[in-house]
Amino acid sequence: EVDLVESGGGLVQPGGSLRLSCVASGFTFSYYEMNWVRQAPGKGLEWLSYISGISSVIDYADSVRGRFTISRDNAKNSLYLQMNSLRAEDTAVYFCARDIDYGSGALGFWGQGTLVTVSS
Amino acid sequence: IVMTQTPLSSPVTLGQPASISCRSSQSLVHSDGNTYLSWLQQRPGQPPRLLIYKVSTRFSGVPDRFSGSGAGTDFTLRISRVEAEDVGVYYCMQSTQSRTFGQGTKVEIK
Numbered sequence: 001e002v003d004l005v006e007s008g009g010g011l012v013q014p015g016g017s018l019r020l021s022c023v024a025s026g027f028t029f030s031y032y033e034m035n036w037v038r039q040a041p042g043k044g045l046e047w048l049s050y051i052s053g054i055s056s057v058i059d060y061a062d063s064v065r066g067r068f069t070i071s072r073d074n075a076k077n078s079l080y081l082q083m084n085s086l087r088a089e090d091t092a093v094y095f096c097a098r099d100i101d102y103g104s105g106a107l108g109f110w111g112q113g114t115l116v117t118v119s120s
Numbered sequence: 121i122v123m124t125q126t127p128l129s130s131p132v133t134l135g136q137p138a139s140i141s142c143r144s145s146q147s148l149v150h151s152d153g154n155t156y157l158s159w160l161q162q163r164p165g166q167p168p169r170l171l172i173y174k175v176s177t178r179f180s181g182v183p184d185r186f187s188g189s190g191a192g193t194d195f196t197l198r199i200s201r202v203e204a205e206d207v208g209v210y211y212c213m214q215s216t217q218s219r220t221f222g223q224g225t226k227v228e229i230k
Contacts, residue, residue, distance in 0.1 A: 035219070037168075037221075044221060044222075044223050044224040045160075045162070045168060045211055045221045045224070046221065047213070047218075047219040047220060047221055050218075050219060059218055061218070061219075100170065100173065100179065103152075103154075104156075104173055105154075105156035105158065105174075105215025105216070105219075106156075106158045106170055106179070106215070107158070107168070107170060107213070108170040108173075108179055108180075110167035110168055111167065112167055113167060
């Protein structure tokens with residue numbers, strides 16, 4: 001069974017940094033493309049970033065490019081999101097999500113999310 | 121690519137059909153010939169759940185009352201007979217050029 005567990009959320013001051021992690025199990029992690037998606041309180045979903053199985057292709061939404069960095073450690077079955085220069089509008093639940101298979105473009109497996117609150 | 125969903129709210133009667141439209145600001149036909157348009161459902165307090173991908177392919181375990189259709193820039197999600205468990209917010213998402221979600225459509229029971 002595919003399982004994705006996010007961690008690393010919490011309260012951070014504006015301008016601060018935070019590193020989110022997502023630990024995967026139940027599948028061969030290196031085979032699959034992974035994503036970060038967030039949802040601000042009471043708002044819709046916002047796709048943030050994508051990374052291919054061997055980290056050869058990486059993409060970001062304009063809203064976070066240059067501030068956020070996605071990475072993965074296939075030996076640890078882990079996905080990361082380094083978030084710098086955080087702003088109040090970055091307050092959201094952050095989900096990691098897995099593509100269902102290579103080239104599908106479909107986010108079929110999701111974690112429960114971790115809450116990031118940016119406030120002084 | 122900007123994804124625009126209509127309506128933003130859809131009150132429906134149990135057992136009746138419902139449909140949601142999604143329009144993209146440019147064609148979602150990829151150079152490989154595929155159209156990467158998917159639909160997701162988010163029930164209250166839950167992470168999103170994939171329903172449909174590549175316009176019309178139902179994901180594993182998704183009831184056949186959900187169907188997707190469309191081409192180019194115009195797409196539709198249909199629920200043939202709405203059940204109480206279908207209440208939630210529905211999102212379209214394109215993966216042809218980067219990835220973008222629509223703003224969401226809230227489905228509620230009348």
